[in-house]
Amino acid sequence: MQENVSDPLVGTLVDHRYAIRSRLARGGMSTVYLAEDQRLERDVALKVLHPHFSSDESFVGRLGREAKAAAKLSHPHVVGVLDQGNDGHTTYLVMEYIKGHTLRDVINDKGALPPRLALALIDPVVEGLAAAHAAGFIHRDVKPENVLIADDGRIKVGDFGLARAVTTSTSSGALIGTVAYLSPELVLGRPADARSDIYSAGIMLYEMLTGRQPFSGDVPIQVAYQHVNSTVGPPSALVPGLAAEVDELVQWCTANDPENRPVDGTALLQELRHIRTNLTDPELDLQPPAALGTASPLQGPAAAPAESGQGSHTEFIPHTNNPTSVMPAGRPAPPPYSPAGPAVVHRDAPAAHTGHALTPPGEDDDNTWTPPPLSKRAQRKADREEEKARARAAATPARSLREGNPRRRGILWIIVLVIAALLATGAGWFFGMGPGAAAAIPPVANKTVAEAQRVLSDAGFRSTTSDVFDDDVPTGRVVGSEPQAGAEIRKFQPVSLLVSKGPQLFPLPLLTAGTLDAAKESLNSAGMALGKVTEQFDDQAPTGTVLSQDPAAGTPVRRGTPVAMAVSKGPEPIAVPSVVGKTEKQAVDAIEAAGLAAEVSADEVYDRKVPEGSVVSQNPANGTLTRGETVTLTISKGPRMVEVPSFIGKQAGEAEQALRKLGFEVRVNKVLGGFFGTVRDQDPVDTEVPEGSVITLTVV
Structure with a gap:
């Protein structure tokens, strides 16, 4: 949705290229505008850093690194980054424009969603994150506002504004992200990895299923504290009847310890799709309660909906404002939730959050209660743990069959100590000077494969090679390494050399026979640029039709290659020649020589000025026609x-008037001054003559 607000940038031209139409949204670091790329004639989303951040080199550097990193990430469920630059005090990032709405709009409009819809919406989000994690990037700010839903149904993860390479340290002096979805490790200032995105996605899935966020507070630091010190409850506490597998999925993603979460987006995507496939239709189509006004007694205070202002924007919280606190004594810790097996809790114990809604105990004598039955996945895990326990018990003898003697035991202890010393010495050598020692990967970019392998070998590393496309590094030379140069790893770990295959080439689409607008859309879709457009006349192609392209269709070229096109201006106009007064043959020859067709009318007309057989008129008489059009003669x-008739003996005035009515010209010769005004003689008289002839009257 576009915001109808007054903004000084709206209506301006950024970097002589991007015409800003309107403001779309405003965040903690930047404002996003709808703009037109005048060079490629397409709509884009222009993200402009706030002025007080533009003067901060660290923020400008972060935006530049974002553009370079995110531009390499291409996936159907990730918003593409197109360009980045500076125009005076304006620092901007150009992204793909997705016309539609956000997941936040869906949650605000519908509240809690049925599991089928919630899982269907989160699936492409996780798939996009999986692609980013596989490419070595993390998002760090996953939230409903950054999930864009296009009008045609496409779902994309947007705003990789805080994305960093996984191998780069992401700890900083301030907490950067949206507090409602922040992982505990980010709150504590620890480095983020793919599992931090998984935590945020789990919080988002919880909100989609329940219509609420799991934690709330008057100030962001209160919410951040709960992320670290509290456990996200099962959604079924607010949505009774929700499948246990869905509860476990949410709590798996939102575990406080990253080690207990899915390792990355790919692992989560596999489990998510497994659950969607195995749930029954009633479980998937479960309708959430119409009103969620009362929180579960296990849940605590209900989280406020997102529209209440619970931190939709990225928050900056200095770590000095979040010191470690000491919990008050005398408060028993609740038993941790475990999907491995059921637990028994006495009635007089405090209500603990176990991952499922508690069932009140009955009036029996043992004063106990048990949680609901485990899900299939949890039951399988419990069975495996039980089998391992039985195997360990079977392998441990109940008592020793022979006591032995002290001397023998002493010798055995000496042998054990010697072996342990040897092992410790070997381990020290292995991890200190041997293959297990840590070392920094040397730079190998722009070297030949043989040179790079020799450099790595001299540094104690073994290497493998893999081919990649690169627009800048020549074919056969090394683009870089994975892990990157400067990273410290153990020498026994392999280093992959990325060898350039040269630029990736793509065949040009066929642009001819279509309109210029269609050709521009094809170029945009193919990632190519619009080159020089020339116009020329063409008798066959309608105006605006592409006649030719250079390079030709099918030519393999790089992304962004400009393609020149010739476009039809329609048939060439031809001036109509004037042929009035020419003979019929002369007129027809002149018209056909001009490229037009001559048509002689069957109706001939009298004309006292134009001789017989000549053209007396033409239609059209002037102007322009196109080749092959007709001129009628x-x-x-x-x-x-x-x-x-004879007017001899009549008065001259009467005779002259009558002759002129008949179409003749009259000449009067007066004799003796023509005193009497009587026609004495007439020439010619009583005969047929051509209209317009001269009749001579002699008057006395």
Whole structure:
């Protein structure tokens, strides 16, 4: 949704390229605008850093690193990064524009979602995160506001504004992220990894299923404290009847210890799709309660919905504001939730959060209660643990069959100590100077494969090779290494050399025979640029049709290659020649020579000025036509023949007037001054002559 607010950047042109139309959203670090890329003629999302951050080199550097890192990540469920730059005091990032709404809008509109819809919405989010994790990136700010849902149904994870390479340290002096979804390790200032994104996704799934966030507080630091010191309860505490597998999935993702979460997005995606496949239709279509006004007694105070202002924006909380606190004594710790097996809790024990809603005890004598039955996955895990316990018990003898003697035991202890010393010495050598020693990977970029392998071998590393595309490094040379140069690893760990295959080439799409607008869309979809556009006349192709392209269709080229096109201006206009007065043959030849068609009208007309057989008129008489259009010619039959009556003996004025009505010209010769005004003679008289002929009257 676009925000109709007054903004000084709206209506301006950034970097002589991006025309800002309107403001889309405002976050903790930046403002996002809808803009038009005037070079490629497409809509983009322009993320502009706030002015007080633009002067901070660390924030500007973070934005630059984001552009370079995220531009390498291409996936259908990740918003693409297109460009980055600076225009004066404006630091910006250009991203793919997704027209639609966010997951936050869905939660605000619908509240708690049925499990089928919630799992379907989270699936592409996890798939996008899995692709990012596989490429070595983490998001660090997963939240419903960053899940974009296009009008055509596509779902993408947006705003990798805080993404960093997994191998890069991400600890900082301030807590960066949205506090409602922050993982405990980020709150504590520890380095983030893929499991931090998994925690945020689990919080988001909890909110989709229940319509609420698991933790709430008056200030962000209270929520952050609960992430570290509390456990996310099962969604079924607010949505009775929710499948146990869904509870376990949420609590697996939101475990306080990262070691107890899925290792990355790929692991979570596999389990998520397994659960979606195995749940029954009634379990998937379970409708949440219409009203969630009363929190479960196990849940504590209900988390406020996102629209209440519970931190939709990225928060910056200095770690000095979050010191370690000492819990008050005398408060028994609740038993931890474990999916491995059921637990028994006495009635007089404090209500503990075990991962399932508690069932009140009956009025029996043992004063105990048991949780609901375990899910299939938890039951399988419990069975495996029981089998291991039985095996350990069977392998341990109940008593010794022979006591032995002290001397023999002493010798055995000496042997054990000698072996332990040898092992300790060997381990010290192995991890200190041998293959297990830690060392920094030397730089190998732009070297040949043989040179790079020799450098790594001299440093004590063994290497493998893998081919990658690269636009800058020549074919056959090393682009870099994985892990990157400077990273410290054990020498026995392999180092992969990334060898350039040269730039990745893509075949150009066919652009001819379509319109210029369609060609531009094809270029954008293929990642190519619009080159020089020329126009030319064409008698066959309609105006705006692409006649040719350079390079030709199918030519393998790099991404961003400009493609020149020739576009039709339609048929060339031809000036209509004037042929009035020419003979019929002369007129037809002149019209056909101009590229037009001549048509002679069957109706000829009299004309006293145009000789018989010549053109008396044409249609059109002037202007322009296109090649092959018709000019109609009308041919003259010459002047009409008119009988000349005799006016001899009549008054000259009467005779002149009558002759002119008949179409003649009159010439008067006066004799003796024409005193009487009587026609004495007339020439010609009583005969047919051509219309317009001259009649001479002699007047006395």
